[in-house]
Each structure stands twice: as structure tokens, then as C-alpha cells.
Amino acid sequence: MLLNMGPSHPAMHGTIRVMVEVDGERILNSEVEVGYLHRGFEKICENRTYFNLLPYTDRLNYVSPLINNLAYVMTMEKMLGLEVPERAQLIRVIMSELSRISDHLTCLAAMAMECGAFTVFLYKIKAREFIWDVIEQTTGARMTTSYIRIGGVRADLHPDYENGLKTAIVETRKVLKDVHGLLDKNKIFLNRTRNIAVVSPEMAINYGWTGPCLRSTGVYYDVRKAHPYSMYDRFDFEVPLGERGDNFDRYMVRMKEMEQSLRIIEQVLRILPSSSSQSLMAEGIEPAEAIKASRKKRVDKHIRLSPNLDGSEKERLKNILAPKHTPPPKEDTYTTIEGLIRHFKFFMREHGIRPPKGEIYFSVEGGNGELGFYIVSNGTDKPYRIHLRAPCFHVVSAMEEMIKGHYIADIIPTFGSLNMIGGELDR
């Protein structure tokens, strides 16, 4: 009998269609159909400049948006040969680990809800709200932030970030402890996830798996340890491994990874120097006055900028953005001609960021695995071709083989533990 689990279904991961051929309740064959969220990311990026396509990268893996930003930006920086200031790299590590925690929380929340544990879903979304509050304080948006820019980050951390971050860490630890108590030894959860959809290491490598799914089979590969980027080699964290490669191991690996991410954030908090200046300069002249005064002579006093331009002042900009290939500080733009020319040359069409001709591939540890960008440039300000190496594409391509021989009810926890994100799978 053919059964169609259609594209619109209660599992809140994304739209995917699974057609199964069943005999009673056992699955004989299945076919997975994807592409219901194909939004044409690669084609649309060929028509935008390198700076303009940053918001499109946010919406790829939308549960951990800052990591996609980071992957794209680091690829561009490698291509341009930029060196990012140290404070910006540390801020990037904090944001990337917060996104990773948010990713794992969402994935396991949805997986638990589909197995029937609704409380776990509510607890985890509550913890995620604290994390998103911290992200919103600094970047201005909860989810799709476009915060990590080429050359650094867009603005410095909020002066009050430490309290928010400490609250988030404490709340997340509480929630993780509660969920461990609820699900780890729960007979129903164990029956639904133990020894279901077992994957051997050879099969996983053959399918090109990376990330928590590969680590649950026992293979030790983490991009943060193998090709360290953005100061990850300075921090001390473990990479949890599973044994059997079934659903329960994938769940456990993600839970333990969240604890390691919290450890990394605490280490960063110890290293990070305190914020140098206040967010707004209380004294200083208005920008309009400064522009007028600068026509006669170069202005030396502080300029009081509006809260929207927070982070673009000269003092703090050198900590968070590299000096080349980035927009200049706003005081320079308004009062000096060189600043204006730099601003003009950065934002105008046909000018702007023009990397040398060639191609590059760079990857970063995303929430699901190795998130890689392959960019081909032909010397102009628009990319010639961008390709995204989506980690969950390879993971989901194994699903047909994984669910063979199991019951229909096993599809749900299997699918949940794979963490399929539609935006990344279908680009």
C-alpha cells in the first residue's frame, strides 16, 4: 500500500514529502521528495553585490542564522586576505555558539514534541527566548540579524550584555538538567529511539555526513578542531561522540554539545576585555554643525551620532571592523572628503568589494555539520557563482535507506533527529 506523508505535515521542521510503500505497518520502500522550499538562493545571489547578499545568507539555516553569516563572511575574508580584529573574532565566537545552542534546542524540542513530550518543547523554547533576548540586545533582531559583516561585526556588544548572557547561561543549564531528567531514562522515549535507524560509520562517511549525525556514529570530525577558524584553537572544549548511531545517540550528542558550547561561552567571557566606551557620547556637537564646520577646517571634536549609527564611531570601529573593504566610521564620512570618497566607493555599484579572480571553498561548523561556501569570482562586484554545501542535504539523502524495515511511527523520531532545515536543504 502506498502512503503519502505530504508536504504540509505537523512536524515543524520544514516541507518534505515522504512516499512510503507499506505492508501492514512495516516500510518496504520509500521515496523522499524535496524542493518545496527552493527559493533560488544561488541564482539570486548572482545578481547582487557581495555586500548586498548578506541578508540572503541569514535565511538559509534559519535556526542558527549567525553561523551562516559567519561562513559566508569568512569565505570572503579569506578571498580578500582581510585580517579581522581580535575583539571581533571573540564576539563572533559568542554569537556563533549562541546560535548553535539555539539550533540544537529547536531541533530537540521539535523531535520531543513529535514523540509526545510536549513539556520538553515548552521548556526548550523558553530557554531559547533568553538566548534570543541576548542576541537582540546586541544586534537588534531576534533571528535574521545580518550582524556579522565582512571585516568584523556590525556593532560592538551592548554595554549591559554580561547580565543578559549570564541569565541565559543559567536558564539554559536549568532547562538542560530538567530535560535530562525527563527524557534520558524515560521508557517510552527509549523505546521509540533506541536501536531505530542505526547508521554505521562506513555508511555515514559514504553518504558524506558531517556534524552531530556523523559524531553519533563514532567518527571524530569537527571542523572547529580539524581546521580551526576564528580563535577556536584557544578554547578548551570536548567533542562528544556516540556509539551506535541510532536516534537516541543523535539526541544525546546534541544535548552534550550544548553543554560544551556553554563552556566555550564562559571561557570567552573571561578573556574578553571590558567594553571601552559608552554607547552614546553625551557631549559633542551635532552632525549638521560638524558638517558645516568641516568645510573650513578639519573637525577635531566628538560628534554626537544618532542611536541608529551606534557602533560606527571611530573609537570603537577599529575594534570591530578591519580597515580595508569596509565602510568608514561615520565621523569621517560626514566631515572629511576622504571618508566620503571611501563611503561612496564602498556602496556604489561597479565599485565596492571586488575580490581577485578565482574560486575558493571554505567551511565552518554549522549546527548540522560542515557548512561550506564555494564562491567563484570574475573580478567584478557581483559573484559569478555561489554554491552552498548544505550539511543536511547529505544527511537527508540517506533517509530512504535508514527507514527501510521499520514501522511508520519510526519515521517521526528519525526525521526529527536528523534536523532537516528546509532553507538549507533546498537553498
Added chain:
Amino acid sequence: MEKEKILEEVKAKFGEKIKDVISQFGAESIIIEKDALHEIVSFLKNKSFSFTMLLDLTCVDWKGDEERFEMVYHLFSLSHNLRLRIKARLHERDPHILSLTPFWKNANWLEREVYDMFGIYFDGHPDLRRLFMYDGFEGHPLRKDYPLRKRQPRIPMRK
């Protein structure tokens, strides 16, 4: 094993089939003839080199060139922690190339995606169908001559 050693061994064995070896931004790419794909890949996959993982498989459309499509393969070796890029050019009139499904299973979906987006046929692929676009979609979207904003609705639109 260092990357240079690997490249030398590959060049020594397949001298005439390799067109070029480029090194840019810290990564190496080998440009090969398309017929030699299976031999080179099976040589690289064997035990001593152990490029066991196919990271990515994609295509670039160089419109205006005679050899229009360029297939790009990224291989990865877990034990040696090395990445390698293999490139092969295809003619516009003859967009066929051997399929990598006998070696890696994820090549199945990756090649279906390239067929859907570019229209390249893979000889030996068990099930070459469209992956992202719906059945009945005309054209191959990621080619350079397909307009970005062309609307092909699947059901009639109101208003």
C-alpha cells in the same frame, strides 16, 4: 601525507590526462579530462590516500566559452585531513559525464540537483530526475541564459 606528494603521485600516474594543477588561496585544484574521472577518483579513494568523503559536487556555467560547463568535485580525506578539488570541462553540445554513484551514495542526490539546475546528463546514474523543481518545469534555472524573474506558475493565479 602532504598535499604536494599526492599531487606528484597523481601527476606521475595520469600525466597526459591532467591538464593543469592550480593552487590559489591555499587550496589545490586539479583540472582533468572528463573521461579520466573514474580512474582518478578510484585512485584517490584507495587506502593510502583515503579520500573517503565526497564533500560537494557542483557545476559552473561559463557562458560564452566553448567548453561551457565546468564540473567541480570536492574530495575530503578524514584520516589525513586534506581537501582536494577536481574540475572537468564539458562542451555545450555534449553535456555528458560519468556518474560518481558507484563510489559514493550521496552523489545520487547531488547529481540530480545538477541535472535539474544545469541540464547535465550523468551516464550510469540509476534514477536521473528533477530534484528541486516540479515535474513539468521547462528549462534549467541556473544556466546563465535563464532569466531570473521568469514566472512559470504551476496552477493558474487569480487576480
Added chain:
Amino acid sequence: MGEMRQKMEGRFITTKFNYILGWARKFSLFHYPYVTACCGMEYMSAACAHFDLDRFGAGWTRFSPRQSDMLLVVGTITQKLAPVLKTVYEQMTEPKWVVAFGACAVSGGIYDNYAVVQGIDSIIPVDVYIPGCPPRPETVLNALIKLQEKIQNQEQEWRWKKRKF
């Protein structure tokens, strides 16, 4: 049929009954979240403990079109998915309302290309549009209140009402 909702005209009992029926319908909305993309994360936030949808009566998601009366289209709708959306809408029973959640459902969002439907009102009639990419949960609650006002003020359909053809 359900597009033109005229101002209520009638006697005292029918208007009162209309009011009571509107009151009952607006405070017990069962919604069907048709979730596709990033807005789904904000939908989850809006529906959970922090910003609660339940206190407005729209708490329980009914995972079946036949059992729900509000269709929340959350996220981008592609050309491949359009017939499925139309089928789901036609499967829902009257009375039904549609809410377009997020910029991609309202007008195609930032994706103006071959694969995305530029706004779901080319496929199904929409009652409330929620802008934002993604919209904050407070915006969602605001939209829900607007929908409730709309339900209260519209002419309700009930079985023994005499209709003028």
C-alpha cells in the same frame, strides 16, 4: 463566497444572535499552521509560553484542515507548493479565515524570482496580512486581535438563517 462580508442588517434577535456567535467564534479559533520557512521559528515563539497565543483563545493547533478554522500560512510558498496550499484551503470547512504571516507570504518577500509565488493572495483569499521578516511575536498578537475584531463585526452564517437570493 466568503470574500464580501456585508454589514449586518436585521432585527434585534438576529443581531444579538449574530453578536453571540461572533463572540464564540473569535475566542475559540483553531488554527492550522502551514509552516514552511524561517517565520516558523517566530510562530513557535508566539505560540509558546513567553508570548502566549493561548490567552487569546487560539491555543490549540489542530493538525488537520478539516478540524480547523484559521489557516496560518507561515513562510515562503514556492511554485511547487502552490497546488498543495490550494488543496488544503479547499479542504477546510466554512467558516474559515486566512492569515498571511511574514513578508514572503504577503508578497514574495525578498525573493523575486522564478521559484516563489509573489504573495499568496494570487492563490487564496486572505483576511489579515502580517508584515515582517520575521514578524515579532507582538505583531502576531496584534494581528490576531485585528482578526478577532473582524470576526466579531462580520455577518455570521448559521444554518437556519433565511437567505435572500
